[in-house]
Amino acid sequence: xxxxxxxxFLTTLLLHISHSQEHQGAIETHHISAGHFFQLKxxxxxxxxxxxxxxxxxxxTLNVTSGVEDCSPVDQYGEKIIEEDGLKRLRMINxxxxxxxMYACLVEFSLQGRNHTTAHSTQLKFNKxxxxxxxxxxxxxxxxxxxxxxxLIVYAHQSTGSFNAAAKDAAVTALTAQGCKVEVSDLxxxxxxxxxxxxxxxxxxxxxxxxxxxxxxxxxxxxxxxSADITAEHRKLSDAEVVIFQFPMYWFTVPAIMKxxxxxxxxxxxxxxxxxxxxxxxxxxxxxxxxFTTGSxxxxxxANGINGDINVTLWPLQNGILHxxxxxxxxxxxxxxxxxxxxxxxxSMLEAWCTRLQGLMGETPLTFTPSxxxxxxxxxxxxxxxxxxxxxxEFGLTVGTHLGKPLPPNSQVKAGV
Numbered sequence: 001x002x003x004x005x006x007x008x009f010l011t012t013l014l015l016h017i018s019h020s021q022e023h024q025g026a027i028e029t030h031h032i033s034a035g036h037f038f039q040l041k042x043x044x045x046x047x048x049x050x051x052x053x054x055x056x057x058x059x060x061t062l063n064v065t066s067g068v069e070d071c072s073p074v075d076q077y078g079e080k081i082i083e084e085d086g087l088k089r090l091r092m093i094n095x096x097x098x099x100x101x102m103y104a105c106l107v108e109f110s111l112q113g114r115n116h117t118t119a120h121s122t123q124l125k126f127n128k129x130x131x132x133x134x135x136x137x138x139x140x141x142x143x144x145x146x147x148x149x150x151x152l153i154v155y156a157h158q159s160t161g162s163f164n165a166a167a168k169d170a171a172v173t174a175l176t177a178q179g180c181k182v183e184v185s186d187l188x189x190x191x192x193x194x195x196x197x198x199x200x201x202x203x204x205x206x207x208x209x210x211x212x213x214x215x216x217x218x219x220x221x222x223x224x225x226x227s228a229d230i231t232a233e234h235r236k237l238s239d240a241e242v243v244i245f246q247f248p249m250y251w252f253t254v255p256a257i258m259k260x261x262x263x264x265x266x267x268x269x270x271x272x273x274x275x276x277x278x279x280x281x282x283x284x285x286x287x288x289x290x291x292f293t294t295g296s297x298x299x300x301x302x303a304n305g306i307n308g309d310i311n312v313t314l315w316p317l318q319n320g321i322l323h324x325x326x327x328x329x330x331x332x333x334x335x336x337x338x339x340x341x342x343x344x345x346x347x348s349m350l351e352a353w354c355t356r357l358q359g360l361m362g363e364t365p366l367t368f369t370p371s372x373x374x375x376x377x378x379x380x381x382x383x384x385x386x387x388x389x390x391x392x393x394e395f396g397l398t399v400g401t402h403l404g405k406p407l408p409p410n411s412q413v414k415a416g417v
Contacts, residue, residue: 149180149361152240156187156247156258163293163338163346168246170350171291174357183236187257193229194260200227218269226267233265242361243288243327249295252313262321271325278371281326287365288322289330290314291353298336303409310334311412315399318412319368328365331415364415369397 153171157164172182185192196213198205201220205211220226226234237243247258254262266272276282294301301310314332322329333353338346374380382401396402399412 149175149178149242150240151175151180151182151242151244152236153182153184153244153246154187154258154261155184156245156255156261158188162248163335164246164248166350167291167293167333167335167353170354171244171246171357174354175360178358178361180242180361183240185233185236185261187261190229192257192261193264194257196260196263200230200264201225202227214268217264217267221267221270230264230267233261234267234270237265237271241286243286244291245289246291248293252307253317254292266321266325277324277326279323279326279368280371281324284326284328286327287330288327289332290317290322291333291335293335293338295339296337297340298334303407309407311399311407311410314412318366319398319400323368329368330360330363330365331413334413366412366415367398369401 151171153168155164155168157168159165168184172184175182193199196217198208198211198216200213201216202225203220205216206219207216217226217230221234245254245258247254250256253259270282272282296307299305300307301313303309307313318329318332333356335349335353338349369382369386373383373386375383382397382403386397387403390397390403394406395408396405397408399407402408
């Protein structure tokens with residue numbers, strides 16, 4: 001996770017004020033009794049506690065009255081007590097009518113290089129009641145959110161006026177608004193090299209006569225000799241916690257330039273090994289998803305459609321590439337045949353995408369069979385006990401591991417199936 005945090009003030013409890021301490025809004029009122037003590041406390045939950053001060057008065061900063069020491073608490077016997085739980089306590093003994101009035105707790109602190117000021121007001125009224133102790137809290141309320149998610153969008157379309165461009169831009173806008181750090185690899189604009197060749201390696205290769213791309217690039221990665229474009233994408237991918245692939249479907253798969261990105265960037269050793277793959281993969285703490293347009297309408301990708309079941313189409317990409325590298329694969333965002341629908345329907349598609357993006361980070365991934373369900377000693381066949389458990393099921397485990405049974409419906413397009 002990134003170390004950058006986002007701060008949310010609980011404005012229902014706190015008042016943002018200027019340094020002149022002019023308070024507006026609701027004011028708590030409490031009654032104190034003669035001869036008893038009362039206590040005010042003020043604190044903060046920031047990592048770097050800074051200045052916490054108490055003052056008394058209306059619209060002016062006044063000295064605290066006798067018996068109340070500025071951020072230097074005393075107990076009911078007049079002895080100082082240490083700060084507890086980050087709270088600055090002001091305690092008075094033998095309260096008298098002179099102690100009535102307005103009290104303000106001012107907290108000034110720095111967080112992530114920015115200065116913040118917040119305060120809370122309390123009105124104390126004197127009466128002859130039997131109250132023994134009054135504790136008035138003026139704590140800062142901070143809501144620590146998850147660190148900012150880093151998102152990489154790998155984008156492949158030639159036209160800035162395309163629907164894919166609009167979907168990509170919508171994702172950038174929506175995710176950035178949520179506090180995410182979004183980086184885009186625009187493959188066509190980058191003129192990204194699609195072919196995996198020896199030119200991806202700087203310096204000599206180990207075996208030029210029997211060149212093997214996977215082994216040679218792994219060695220080059222280990223020695224820091226990969227080409228600059230691959231190294232740059234490695235950095236982006238390492239930083240990202242979520243990866244979105246945005247593209248038009250070409251010939252039932254990704255465009256050649258995106259396939260080149262997959263071939264060249266998902267380097268052996270960096271993205272997978274024979275021991276670290278599938279559910280034990282190197283990217284098991286990252287999420288990835290496909291977001292793409294089709295040229296055919298949805299019915300053509302149904303189980304009885306001419307193009308075949310979309311779940312079968314997606315299996316090599318989502319299982320054979322993303323899940324193979326360990327990614328938690330989110331359900332795909334499919335934009336069905338945008339060139340063949342009215343503009344209003346296209347707008348609705350983008351609106352639905354924007355709505356989904358609001359909760360994308362909390363989505364449940366698609367389900368795949370865990371690696372330990374397969375027996376490595378038997379050629380990674382499904383273990384017998386797993387097969388026995390599945391025998392009574394109407395459907396196979398997955399699209400690929402179906403055991404001769406009907407495929408589990410929609411398992412590559414909906415989570416929880």
